[in-house]
Amino acid sequence: MNLETNSAVPSGKPIEKPVDVSAMELPNPALVVEGGGVLTARGGAYLKKAKPKSSRVRSWLSVALIVAVAAGGAAYWLIDRPLEVAIIRPVLTSVNETIASSGLVGGVKESVIGASFNGAVLRLPVKLGDHVQAGETLAILKNNITQAQVTQAETAIVTAQAQLKQTSRGPLASELQVIPNVRAVTPAVAGQGFASKGANPVGVSLIGADPAQQELITPVTKNLIGGHYEGLAADEVVIDYELAKDLNVGVGDRIRITSISGIPEPLRIAGIYSKGQGRGSAYVTLRTGQSMLGIGNAVNVVYVKVIDIYGADAVAERLSVLLDCEAKSWSSEFPSFVTSLQAQSASAYLISGFTLIASSFAIASVLIVSVQRKAKQIGILKSIGARGNQILLVFLFEGLGIAVAGSVTGAIAGITVVYLLSLPKQTAVRVGGVPESLFPLMLDPLYILAAMGAAIVATVLAALLPARSAAMMNPVDAMR
Amino acid sequence: MIGVPARLVIETISLKKTYPGKVPTPVLFGIDLRVAAGEFVSIIGQSGSGKSTLLNILGALDVPTEGLVKIDGVDISTLTEDGLAVLRSQVVGFVFQAHFLLEELTCLENAVLPITIRKGSATPEETEWITSLLVRVGLGGQLHKYPDTMSGGENQRCAIVRALANRPRIVLADEPTGNLDSHSGEEVFRLMRQMSSEIGIAFVMVTHDERLARAADRVLSIEDGLMRSLSKEEHEVMA
Numbered sequence: 001m002n003l004e005t006n007s008a009v010p011s012g013k014p015i016e017k018p019v020d021v022s023a024m025e026l027p028n029p030a031l032v033v034e035g036g037g038v039l040t041a042r043g044g045a046y047l048k049k050a051k052p053k054s055s056r057v058r059s060w061l062s063v064a065l066i067v068a069v070a071a072g073g074a075a076y077w078l079i080d081r082p083l084e085v086a087i088i089r090p091v092l093t094s095v096n097e098t099i100a101s102s103g104l105v106g107g108v109k110e111s112v113i114g115a116s117f118n119g120a121v122l123r124l125p126v127k128l129g130d131h132v133q134a135g136e137t138l139a140i141l142k143n144n145i146t147q148a149q150v151t152q153a154e155t156a157i158v159t160a161q162a163q164l165k166q167t168s169r170g171p172l173a174s175e176l177q178v179i180p181n182v183r184a185v186t187p188a189v190a191g192q193g194f195a196s197k198g199a200n201p202v203g204v205s206l207i208g209a210d211p212a213q214q215e216l217i218t219p220v221t222k223n224l225i226g227g228h229y230e231g232l233a234a235d236e237v238v239i240d241y242e243l244a245k246d247l248n249v250g251v252g253d254r255i256r257i258t259s260i261s262g263i264p265e266p267l268r269i270a271g272i273y274s275k276g277q278g279r280g281s282a283y284v285t286l287r288t289g290q291s292m293l294g295i296g297n298a299v300n301v302v303y304v305k306v307i308d309i310y311g312a313d314a315v316a317e318r319l320s321v322l323l324d325c326e327a328k329s330w331s332s333e334f335p336s337f338v339t340s341l342q343a344q345s346a347s348a349y350l351i352s353g354f355t356l357i358a359s360s361f362a363i364a365s366v367l368i369v370s371v372q373r374k375a376k377q378i379g380i381l382k383s384i385g386a387r388g389n390q391i392l393l394v395f396l397f398e399g400l401g402i403a404v405a406g407s408v409t410g411a412i413a414g415i416t417v418v419y420l421l422s423l424p425k426q427t428a429v430r431v432g433g434v435p436e437s438l439f440p441l442m443l444d445p446l447y448i449l450a451a452m453g454a455a456i457v458a459t460v461l462a463a464l465l466p467a468r469s470a471a472m473m474n475p476v477d478a479m480r
Numbered sequence: 481m482i483g484v485p486a487r488l489v490i491e492t493i494s495l496k497k498t499y500p501g502k503v504p505t506p507v508l509f510g511i512d513l514r515v516a517a518g519e520f521v522s523i524i525g526q527s528g529s530g531k532s533t534l535l536n537i538l539g540a541l542d543v544p545t546e547g548l549v550k551i552d553g554v555d556i557s558t559l560t561e562d563g564l565a566v567l568r569s570q571v572v573g574f575v576f577q578a579h580f581l582l583e584e585l586t587c588l589e590n591a592v593l594p595i596t597i598r599k600g601s602a603t604p605e606e607t608e609w610i611t612s613l614l615v616r617v618g619l620g621g622q623l624h625k626y627p628d629t630m631s632g633g634e635n636q637r638c639a640i641v642r643a644l645a646n647r648p649r650i651v652l653a654d655e656p657t658g659n660l661d662s663h664s665g666e667e668v669f670r671l672m673r674q675m676s677s678e679i680g681i682a683f684v685m686v687t688h689d690e691r692l693a694r695a696a697d698r699v700l701s702i703e704d705g706l707m708r709s710l711s712k713e714e715h716e717v718m719a
Contacts, residue, residue, distance in 0.1 A: 377582055380581075380582065381597065382565070383541060383568060384568065384573075384574065385565055385566070385568045386569075386597045387562050388561055388562070390597065474542075476536050479576070479580065
């Protein structure tokens with residue numbers, strides 16, 4: 001901005017002579033205030049107008065005097081006269097001078113604004129001269145190029161992450177093995193097919209897996225009635241007894257299995273097994289299974305065997321979250337089997353519970369008789385100063401003694417019976433089958449201890465009633 | 481010491497007892513009994529006269545229907561079940577008609593039993609004292625015999641020592657010689673008198689053997705639930 005500064009002092013104010021303003025009779029004092037220090041012609045006109053009649057003669061006289069002086073002066077000026085020279089001595093003095101110049105006015109704080117990248121301006125929300133706050137958008141630039149670069153970089157990240165995941169991923173089986181309650185993990189292929197020897201094809205479910213690993217999931221060798229499963233060759237198959245019977249083949253014979261994908265495979269029977277019930281699967285090696293089902297290097301099923309069968313649901317849930325695959329537990333596949341197992345264990349608990357109650361009653365009645373029989377002794381003890389609590393403890397300890405002796409004897413007898421029951425073997429119900437226990441039983445020390453503990457607690461509780469009646473017995477009645 | 485009243489260990493005032501039932505059976509009609517420390521009192525009466533009932537009440541084995549019973553200065557109706565047990569243990573000793581020794585224990589063990597019940601086990605000194613009492617009553621050779629291998633008189637003598645085990649103030653004897661032949665009976669009675677005077681324990685003996693009864697300091701009789709003094713004067717309560 002350019003500012004023109006004029007420091008010229010106004011001169012030639014039309015005040016010919018001092019006017020005593022205060023002496024004048026002013027009808028309106030506001031006019032005086034308005035006039036201030038600039039009493040101009042207006043003031044003069046006012047003075048003239050307001051001049052009293054008495055001073056008018058004097059006025060006229062002074063005008064005449066002025067005119068006479070002016071005429072005299074002019075005559076004097078017009079007449080030739082000697083040149084007057086003013087002599088000025090140089091002295092030190094201050095000179096007041098006005099200098100006119102132009103200058104630049106700047107702000108207290110100035111900022112440089114700019115864009116950190118190139119691009120066309122898309123929009124300008126502010127105009128020149130607008131007031132803006134810090135952080136306000138001044139301009140929006142079009143940056144399509146940058147956006148494209150970001151997208152490209154993001155794609156690159158995704159790709160790199162996928163590669164990283166693939167390269168850093170351990171073997172699936174070992175990854176699953178660390179899940180709690182997992183006993184064994186076997187990758188396998190499973191599918192449907194037709195087995196044929198000559199004409200009639202018979203439907204068969206095919207499992208391709210490493211024999212050693214498959215053995216951990218479903219024991220095959222144990223049920224073999226001929227041949228072998230371990231060390232299965234690529235062109236070999238192990239089939240079940242029913243299938244062998246239908247096809248009329250034996251170990252060493254060749255059959256053809258056509259998978260659902262339509263690829264026929266000639267296979268030699270390496271072994272025949274029997275589970276004693278129902279139709280089994282045909283077992284081939286993993287490679288053979290993969291090629292028969294045409295799924296390359298992949299597997300389409302991973303068998304997971306758990307330690308605690310009732311924890312299978314939890315493992316399945318964990319697997320389905322971990323692998324993003326469908327994981328089915330045995331209990332979700334065979335719900336009716338679960339129900340029957342639950343019913344079985346419930347009835348076992350019921351029997352145990354009622355046995356406990358019945359034996360508690362028996363022990364209570366034994367102790368009641370004992371208290372009656374010892375009434376005289378109780379009376380004697382009371383007559384020589386025994387307190388009720390002492391008598392109570394005597395009978396509680398008697399109950400405890402019976403309980404400990406009984407539960408130890410019972411446990412020994414029970415273990416013996418269970419052991420004897422596990423001895424008889426059932427006759428092999430299938431060809432080549434190994435005889436198994438008639439009653440496959442398991443002895444769990446925890447169960448035995450729990451049963452003993454429950455028996456002891458129940459007996460002592462049963463002893464409480466007779467012991468109390470002994471403690472409350474009146475000594476005179478007792479001795480009578 | 482005549483004129484100076486001895487401390488009373490037993491005091492009953494208007495003691496009444498009625499056995500409840502469809503037809504309530506009144507047994508004691510108002511007994512006023514006072515027994516001084518160290519006194520030997522015998523009570524005689526017919527069967528069913530209420531002698532045993534009175535003794536059971538005095539030993540805190542039974543409760544009166546009415547009236548006051550003070551044993552060693554304590555109104556027994558104010559005692560709790562455990563308080564009564566303490567009284568039976570430390571203040572009163574019992575001798576029954578049958579010896580009531582525990583068959584499972586030896587003579588010495590039976591005699592020490594009240595101490596065992598009171599505080600868990602007897603000190604060697606206490607066992608020694610009991611042994612000396614057993615020797616005194618002639619059971620020195622029977623210390624480790626079981627009751628069923630000893631004679632009735634021997635068992636009863638053992639029972640008397642048992643009654644003395646906790647040094648009680650009173651021994652209540654309910655027909656202590658009833659099951660014994662006259663010779664053994666006299667011996668047992670002699671022992672009781674001896675212990676009473678030696679250890680200073682009051683004895684209240686119920687008997688229907690008048691001859692034995694008259695050997696006591698004082699003889700009382702119960703007839704139809706009321707008590708009266710026989711031959712000896714009431715003032716003999718003063719020792």
